Amino acid sequence: MSTIAPKFRLSYFIKSITDNAFWAVLLLTLIGIPFVMVILFYLQLPVLGKRLLDPYLALTTLADPSRQIPLIKSLLQTEFFKIAAFPGFGFAALLAAGTIFVERKMLAKLQLRVGPFYCGKIEGILQLMSDGIKLLSKEIIIPAKADKPIFWAAPVLFVATAAAFVSLIPAARGGWVVADADVGLLAVFAVIGFFPVITVLSAWSANSKFPFIGGIRALHQMVSFEIPLILSVLGVVILTGTLNLTEIVESQYTYWWIIFLPIGAIVFFIAMLAELERIPFDLPEAESEIVAGWLTEFSGMMYGLVQLGSYLKLYAFAGLFVVLFLGGWSGPNIWPPFPQEIIDKGIEMGPITLRLPGLPLLDQQMLNDVLWFVVKVVGVIFFILLPRGVFPRIRIDLLLHIGWYKLIGLAFVNIFIALALVYAGVLGPGGIL
Amino acid sequence: MSTTSLPPGLQIEKVDERIMTLNVGPQHPGSGHMRIIVKIDGDYIVDADPDPGYVHRGEEKMAEYRNYIQNIPHLERPVIHDSCNVLYPYCLGVEELLGISVPERAKYIRVIASELNRCVYTQYWLAIYGIFLGHSTMFMWPAGDRELLIDMLEKMTGARVTHAYFVPGGVRNDVPANFEDMLLKRVNYFEKRIKEYAAIFYDNPILISRTRDAGKLSREDAIRLGTTGSVLRASGVDYDLRVKEPYDAYGELDIKVNTLKEGDAYARSKIPWLDMLESCNIIRQALQKMPKSGSVRVKLKPNPKGGNDEVYKRVESGRGSLGCYVVSRSTAEPYRVKMSVGSFRNLICMPYLLKGEKLGNMPAVYWSLNYWPVEADR
Numbered sequence: 001m002s003t004i005a006p007k008f009r010l011s012y013f014i015k016s017i018t019d020n021a022f023w024a025v026l027l028l029t030l031i032g033i034p035f036v037m038v039i040l041f042y043l044q045l046p047v048l049g050k051r052l053l054d055p056y057l058a059l060t061t062l063a064d065p066s067r068q069i070p071l072i073k074s075l076l077q078t079e080f081f082k083i084a085a086f087p088g089f090g091f092a093a094l095l096a097a098g099t100i101f102v103e104r105k106m107l108a109k110l111q112l113r114v115g116p117f118y119c120g121k122i123e124g125i126l127q128l129m130s131d132g133i134k135l136l137s138k139e140i141i142i143p144a145k146a147d148k149p150i151f152w153a154a155p156v157l158f159v160a161t162a163a164a165f166v167s168l169i170p171a172a173r174g175g176w177v178v179a180d181a182d183v184g185l186l187a188v189f190a191v192i193g194f195f196p197v198i199t200v201l202s203a204w205s206a207n208s209k210f211p212f213i214g215g216i217r218a219l220h221q222m223v224s225f226e227i228p229l230i231l232s233v234l235g236v237v238i239l240t241g242t243l244n245l246t247e248i249v250e251s252q253y254t255y256w257w258i259i260f261l262p263i264g265a266i267v268f269f270i271a272m273l274a275e276l277e278r279i280p281f282d283l284p285e286a287e288s289e290i291v292a293g294w295l296t297e298f299s300g301m302m303y304g305l306v307q308l309g310s311y312l313k314l315y316a317f318a319g320l321f322v323v324l325f326l327g328g329w330s331g332p333n334i335w336p337p338f339p340q341e342i343i344d345k346g347i348e349m350g351p352i353t354l355r356l357p358g359l360p361l362l363d364q365q366m367l368n369d370v371l372w373f374v375v376k377v378v379g380v381i382f383f384i385l386l387p388r389g390v391f392p393r394i395r396i397d398l399l400l401h402i403g404w405y406k407l408i409g410l411a412f413v414n415i416f417i418a419l420a421l422v423y424a425g426v427l428g429p430g431g432i433l
Numbered sequence: 434m435s436t437t438s439l440p441p442g443l444q445i446e447k448v449d450e451r452i453m454t455l456n457v458g459p460q461h462p463g464s465g466h467m468r469i470i471v472k473i474d475g476d477y478i479v480d481a482d483p484d485p486g487y488v489h490r491g492e493e494k495m496a497e498y499r500n501y502i503q504n505i506p507h508l509e510r511p512v513i514h515d516s517c518n519v520l521y522p523y524c525l526g527v528e529e530l531l532g533i534s535v536p537e538r539a540k541y542i543r544v545i546a547s548e549l550n551r552c553v554y555t556q557y558w559l560a561i562y563g564i565f566l567g568h569s570t571m572f573m574w575p576a577g578d579r580e581l582l583i584d585m586l587e588k589m590t591g592a593r594v595t596h597a598y599f600v601p602g603g604v605r606n607d608v609p610a611n612f613e614d615m616l617l618k619r620v621n622y623f624e625k626r627i628k629e630y631a632a633i634f635y636d637n638p639i640l641i642s643r644t645r646d647a648g649k650l651s652r653e654d655a656i657r658l659g660t661t662g663s664v665l666r667a668s669g670v671d672y673d674l675r676v677k678e679p680y681d682a683y684g685e686l687d688i689k690v691n692t693l694k695e696g697d698a699y700a701r702s703k704i705p706w707l708d709m710l711e712s713c714n715i716i717r718q719a720l721q722k723m724p725k726s727g728s729v730r731v732k733l734k735p736n737p738k739g740g741n742d743e744v745y746k747r748v749e750s751g752r753g754s755l756g757c758y759v760v761s762r763s764t765a766e767p768y769r770v771k772m773s774v775g776s777f778r779n780l781i782c783m784p785y786l787l788k789g790e791k792l793g794n795m796p797a798v799y800w801s802l803n804y805w806p807v808e809a810d811r
Contacts, residue, residue: 111573209455213792279567280639288463288565288796390633392640393567395793396476 046074072361079178087171088178089163089312095377096311100128103385110389135304143297147205154202155298155305161194162312169319170246172329172369177246184245185237188320189230192275195313196222199284203294214293217396218284221274224403229271231411235264235418236324245320249328258325260421264414265325267407269383272317274403276310278384280391281399318380322373326380331372337364448472452479459487463565463796466806469783473792481787481795483780489810496770500736501527504767506597511774511808513594515554517546518750519808520599522757523770525680525746527601530739530761533731539603540682541723542589545616546598547748548712548719549586552623553579553594554751555705558803562702563634565796566643571634578626581619588615601737603730613720624713627706635703644698648786648798651696658782661775662753663704663803668696674749686718698794701801705751736765752776752803776809 046053053071061067075081082088101116105123108115120126142151167178168188181187196219203215237243239260240251258265274281285293295306322328394402439445448454455471458464466488472480492511496504508523509516521543528535535543556579563571583593588609590596598605609615634640650660655668665672673690675683691707693700739761747756753775762768779802786798 107569111570112577113573209453282567283793286567286793288567289793291461389570390637391568392563392571392634392637392643393793394639395643395791397791397793398642 069361076361082176082178083167087169087176088167091171092163092166092312092315093308095315095374095381096308097128098378099311099314099381099385101125102382103388106382106385107389132304135301138300140300140302143206143208145207146297147207150201150205151297152302154198154205155302155309157198158195158202159305159309159312161191161198162309162316165191165316166312166319168245169316169323170249170328171319171373172366173246173250174366175246176366176369180246181244183243185233185243185248188245189226192226192229195275199294202298206294206297208297210290210292211294211296213290214284214286214296217286217290218277218294220396221277221281221283221399221403224400225271225274225407228267228403228407228411229275231408232264232267232271232414233324234411235261235414238415238418238422245323249323249330252327253330256325256327256330261325261414261418263410263417265321267410267414268321268325270402271407272321273384273387274399276314276317276384278314279388280394282393283396283399286393314381314384315377318377318384319373321380322376326376328376329369329373331368331375333364333368335364335368335371449474451475457795458484463799465804466810469795469799471787471792471795476791476793478787478790478792478795481784483783485777485780485806485809487810488807492811493770493772496767498766500765501531501601501739501767502733502737504770505600506595508770508772509595509597511772511811512554512751512805514557515550515751515805516595517543517550517598518554518748518755520597521547521680521748521750522746522755522772523759524599524601525748526744526757526759527739527767529744529746530742530759531601531733531737533602533733535603535681536728536731537682538724538727539729541719542604542608542729543599544682544686544719545716545723546586546589546596546604548716549582550596551751552709552712553582553586555709556582558705558751558800558805559630559702562800565800566640568634568637568640571630574626574630574633578623581623585616585619588612600730602733603728605730607729616716616720620713620716624710627709630706635706641699643794644702644797644801645695647698647794648701648790648801649695649697650701650782650786654782654785655696658785659778660753660782661778662749662751663708664701664779664782664801665753666690666692667700667704669694674747674754678747680746680748682719682722685722686715688715698797698801701803702797705803738763738765739767747773750775752805752808753779772811774808774811775803776805780804780809 040055051057057067058071061071076086084090104127105115116124116127118124119130142148165188168181168184168191170177170180179187199218199222200215203211203218206212236248236257239257240248242248242251277284283293285295290296295303298306451474452472453474455473456468457471458468459466468484468487470480470482470484471478490510492508495507499507504523505520509520512519556575560572560575560579563569563575586596587593589612590598590605650658650664650668652669655665655670660668661672669692671690671692673688674680676688676690689711691704691711693704741761741763743758743760745756745758747754749755754773755775756773758769758771758773759767760769783799783802783804786802787795790798
């Protein structure tokens with residue numbers, strides 16, 4: 001076996017290119033074209049403006065961009081767009097990426113250093129991308145005695161569960177939510193209930209001591225903080241009389257529930273920090289005690305997936321806090337209205353004068369809602385990140401003490417406040433009387 | 434496995450099935466250059482066995498093959514952040530062996546360099562204590578603030594760490610021009626900065642709830658186990674070599690010895706911080722009393738030889754009493770150099786302190802012992 005590279009010859013090089021081109025053409029004609037024809041035969045093509053959207057019509061949009069507008073509008077109304085892009089995964093992943101950047105820069109400023117600085121010219125804005133490429137290109141090492149199927153599945157399940165959590169959070173009025181369930185809040189807690197199971201499965205399947213201890217810690221922490229988390233939300237449910245998250249937001253158009261239930265909001269926030277394994281409750285990943293806790297044996301993109309999942313979870317929890325206590329998307333109308341002239345006549349654009357009627361793609365109300373929702377979510381995320389700069393890690397017995405004694409007691413106080421508000425007639429089910 | 438298949442003389446250790454053995458280190462973020470074999474029952478530590486020796490470099494043996502001057506740079510390697518203090522007892526011992534008296538100005542410069550070095554070391558120690566408790570800001574702040582004093586030491590000695598500044602007979606070179614103003618400015622700012630640590634770290638309710646009553650060492654046990662330095666003072670023993678056995682210019686300075694009665698991890702972590710504040714006072718006093726001019730070094734003969742004599746000198750380093758025993762046999766090289774270090778003496782009480790503690794307290798108790806693995810291994 002020689003390690004010396006063979007001598008370069010131009011004729012071989014040209015031959016290899018022509019060989020590859022030959023096989024590409026052959027495979028494309030033999031497999032590709034029949035495959036495309038089968039798809040076109042079975043696919044139900046949409047009808048736009050009383051015309052079937054065949055591939056020919058789709059290609060003509062290249063010549064006339066104004067024809068794309070109904071196409072894009074119809075795409076915006078599909079379920080696929082909701083799941084993949086706006087209130088679902090893409091939007092959450094974008095906010096999560098922003099969160100990671102802001103966390104690193106903010107923490108750096110707090111600690112008198114610069115943080116990511118070089119990658120991407122402007123304040124290290126591409127650092128996350130380079131980290132992602134690094135994680136993708138790293139080797140995935142699996143412990144020899146690990147339970148391989150479960151160990152492989154755990155990061156994927158973690159991201160999937162986090163994405164399921166994201167799908168329940170409404171972002172704007174008019175059905176901008178992936179799954180608008182009538183039992184939305186119950187569904188949220190059902191999804192949250194999966195996290196400890198996945199954590200302890202991944203920790204146990206690694207067959208290693210430090211992940212095992214971390215997994216047991218995560219199990220203790222998540223299970224014991226789920227109870228105050230659920231109890232603190234009961235106050236909101238009593239006042240609104242619904243479990244539907246969209247309706248809970250609609251009940252807060254005049255007053256936010258944090259005004260009437262501040263104790264519930266505080267309990268929810270602290271329990272949320274524990275569920276997210278953020279400092280001071282990062283015991284399952286306590287570095288100086290148990291290396292990296294239940295993440296110890298993950299390497300490469302498996303670790304990256306768990307990180308992605310945990311930041312999606314962070315966004316979803318912040319969104320849930322906003323929906324329950326901070327009035328969701330409600331806020332004054334500050335988005336400028338779109339000029340009527342453009343909607344009717346269109347704007348001129350491009351080197352060849354071209355009129356594009358039918359803009360905007362999204363209405364003013366929805367954009368205003370999304371703006372307020374994002375502003376509030378970013379605010380809550382800021383307060384989730386802040387303790388990392390000022391608190392040390394807590395110990396497991398103190399953690400359980402806080403969870404079982406203090407927070408549950410405060411959550412019951414919160415429920416009594418809500419009941420008192422209802423029975424005194426100040427507030428009734430469904431909002432302000 | 435049956436015991437018959439084992440080679441003669443070996444037997445399998447009988448361990449309760451509930452007990453899990455954790456090898457914390459040497460490749461563990463919370464161990465330093467050592468290993469702690471921890472046996473845990475649930476979350477409680479039933480046995481902790483520190484296993485140092487991973488960074489043994491044979492400094493003492495190396496000293497036997499080099500003459501008195503050549504020994505200076507490598508004898509400070511055990512604690513490069515605290516290099517002046519590590520070298521201090523050796524220099525004092527060699528001066529006594531060779532019969533040299535140090536100029537008055539050099540004595541004060543030594544005190545200043547030694548106190549600056551103590552602050553530099555303690556800041557590093559505090560940074561690691563912060564990150565061991567999961568407090569990343571407490572890692573960055575001390576690590577940044579010690580740069581001030583490191584820059585000052587660089588101006589004085591020419592090196593950021595491993596200064597090789599103390600030599601038998603004084604200090605290697607005189608202080609730079611405008612030294613007093615620079616030093617006073619830095620020390621005052623440094624004092625202001627470390628007072629801010631109280632708000633974020635020492636008065637932090639989570640830190641107090643976590644380290645209070647963790648790894649409690651009573652006054653009697655502290656004396657019986659032979660601890661020294663901040664560990665001893667945190668258990669309420671008023672013992673500081675700078676006051677009890679004053680060396681060089683320390684006898685002429687007014688030094689307050691910080692003691693706390695609790696003897697827990699919190700008190701042990703607070704004493705070095707209080708010592709840093711006291712160091713600032715000492716530096717200001719020394720600057721006032723220092724002679725403004727004069728020689729800073731007695732010229733030695735090349736390759737000096739000691740008589741048939743032996744000497745033991747000790748100083749108060751950042752980690753407690755640090756002694757150096759030098760034996761001379763009328764040759765240019767020392768016959769034997771033995772260092773007695775505070776780190777190792779404090780490590781001895783670790784199994785006693787960790788027994789019965791929770792696993793979460795392990796880093797807090799371990800690092801509160803003011804232990805530097807490289808110094809213990811020498």
